[in-house]
Amino acid sequence: MKPRWYFAFFLACLCLATLLPSALADDRGESPLDPAPPKGITPEEIIKRFAAKEKEFAEARNEYAYEQDVKVQTLDGDTVDGEYREVFDVTFDDKGRKIRQVVFAPQSSLERIQMTQQDMNDIENLLPFVLTSDEIPEYNIIYAGQQQEDELHTYVFDIAPKQIEKNKRYFQGRVWVDDHDFQIVKTSGKTVPDIRKKGQENLFPKFTTWREQVDGRYWFPTYTRADDTLHFTGNDVRVREIVKYSKYKRFGSKVKITYEGQELPQGQQPPGQQPQGQQGQGGGSGTQPPPSGTQQQPPPKP
Numbered sequence: 344m345k346p347r348w349y350f351a352f353f354l355a356c357l358c359l360a361t362l363l364p365s366a367l368a369d370d371r372g373e374s375p376l377d378p379a380p381p382k383g384i385t386p387e388e389i390i391k392r393f394a395a396k397e398k399e400f401a402e403a404r405n406e407y408a409y410e411q412d413v414k415v416q417t418l419d420g421d422t423v424d425g426e427y428r429e430v431f432d433v434t435f436d437d438k439g440r441k442i443r444q445v446v447f448a449p450q451s452s453l454e455r456i457q458m459t460q461q462d463m464n465d466i467e468n469l470l471p472f473v474l475t476s477d478e479i480p481e482y483n484i485i486y487a488g489q490q491q492e493d494e495l496h497t498y499v500f501d502i503a504p505k506q507i508e509k510n511k512r513y514f515q516g517r518v519w520v521d522d523h524d525f526q527i528v529k530t531s532g533k534t535v536p537d538i539r540k541k542g543q544e545n546l547f548p549k550f551t552t553w554r555e556q557v558d559g560r561y562w563f564p565t566y567t568r569a570d571d572t573l574h575f576t577g578n579d580v581r582v583r584e585i586v587k588y589s590k591y592k593r594f595g596s597k598v599k600i601t602y603e604g605q606e607l608p609q610g611q612q613p614p615g616q617q618p619q620g621q622q623g624q625g626g627g628s629g630t631q632p633p634p635s636g637t638q639q640q641p642p643p644k645p
Contacts, residue, residue, distance in 0.1 A: 374491035386486035392525040398475035400561045408434045412587040425453040465534045471564035472514045472530045526562045546573045
């Protein structure tokens with residue numbers, strides 16, 4: 344996103360200004376942070392376990408179709424004076440490749456800022472932040488304590504990139520890790536770096552993302568909210584950003600292998616021959632997030 348200056352000297356891009364060592368935290372349903380060390384496990388072991396789980400989750404998410412609803416607003420006080428909206432489905436084509444289909448995209452009424460490709464990439468990749476074992480070496484990870492999140496007991500870690508490489512985006516903030524599944528259930532912080540160059544500004548807002556359990560195994564992002572003031576040179580712009588992720592459904596394939604007209608049991612190969620038959624793509628079964636008690640409750644959604 345970038346500011347649309349009414350002065351003619353430059354255009355620039357949206358999102359927030361100051362890098363924070365720790366993130367926003369919504370205190371709804373939270374207990375006070377307990378800095379005591381974990382019992383029966385070290386912080387290093389927790390990091391190793393949740394990073395491995397996050398890698399599994401990242402791979403599993405690539406097998407799911409879902410809907411993503413993005414809303415970005417500018418506010419004058421509490422009055423919305425501009426809005427960008429896009430709803431799209433992440434689905435699969437007949438070859439099993441993931442595709443993105445826009446289903447609703449009214450004309451943007453934003454005047455003081457403008458969405459940029461970096462904003463869209465962050466919304467797609469960093470707001471639903473995933474920290475896998477492959478990315479662990481890129482970050483400093485500090486144990487902050489333990490905290491109750493609704494009915495979940497969580498370990499809390501502060502995260503920041505060790506160094507920022509050119510043209511690469513990172514997350515900086517705080518994550519909450521469920522002590523049972525060892526998966527991230529909440530993320531709060533911002534994407535970095537902000538960009539301030541001559542004639543261009545690209546600032547990114549602080550945000551919080553909540554996850555809920557899908558299919559009884561993985562914690563998927565379901566709701567992101569940002570409400571922040573971006574301090575551009577010459578003016579401030581309050582921005583509200585809401586992203587909803589819904590309709591998760593696992594995509595699967597069905598394969599029939601036949602031999603001499605008979606369907607073989609799954610996994611069995613025809614004797615002395617390559618498998619023959621017909622292959623088709625089909626949707627697998629998925630569930631909506633489970634009822635309260637196995638999920639966090641995000642704040643009231645506007």
